[in-house]
Amino acid sequence: MEIIQLSGINHKRGSCQILKDINLSIYNGEFLTLLGPSGCGKTTLLRLIAGLDNPDTGSIIINSYNVTNLPPEQ
Numbered sequence: 001m002e003i004i005q006l007s008g009i010n011h012k013r014g015s016c017q018i019l020k021d022i023n024l025s026i027y028n029g030e031f032l033t034l035l036g037p038s039g040c041g042k043t044t045l046l047r048l049i050a051g052l053d054n055p056d057t058g059s060i061i062i063n064s065y066n067v068t069n070l071p072p073e074q
Contacts, residue, residue, distance in 0.1 A: 001027065001028050002025045002026065002027055002028075002061070003026055003027065003028050003062065003063055004024070004025070004026040004049065004060075004061070004062050005024070005025050005026075005059075005060075005061040005062075006022055006023060006024040006025075006045075006048075006049075006058065006059075006060055006061075007023055007058055007059045007061070008021060008022075008023065008057060008058035008059070009021070009022035009023075009045075009048065009055045009057070009058035009059075009060070010022075010055060010056045010057045010058055011041075011044055011048065011053070011055050011056055012056055018041050018044045019041045019044060019045060019048075019055070022045065022058070034046070048060060049062075050072055051067060051070055051071055051072035051074070052072055054068070054069055055068065
């Protein structure tokens with residue numbers, strides 16, 4: 001069962017495209033590592049999942065609930 005699903009995530013800061021068309025499914029029991037060079041979007045992706053930022057397009061589903069535009073406290 002998917003616990004986190006990212007579909008078509010795009011995010012810009014100013015004119016800089018930080019994330020482009022990210023699709024990711026994380027299943028119950030999986031161990032996931034985000035690995036990449038500085039500035040590739042790892043922290044931005046985590047901030048989107050946490051609700052600290054909102055994607056420009058796409059959806060974030062956690063435990064079957066669409067949390068794309070919810071604030072972190074919800």
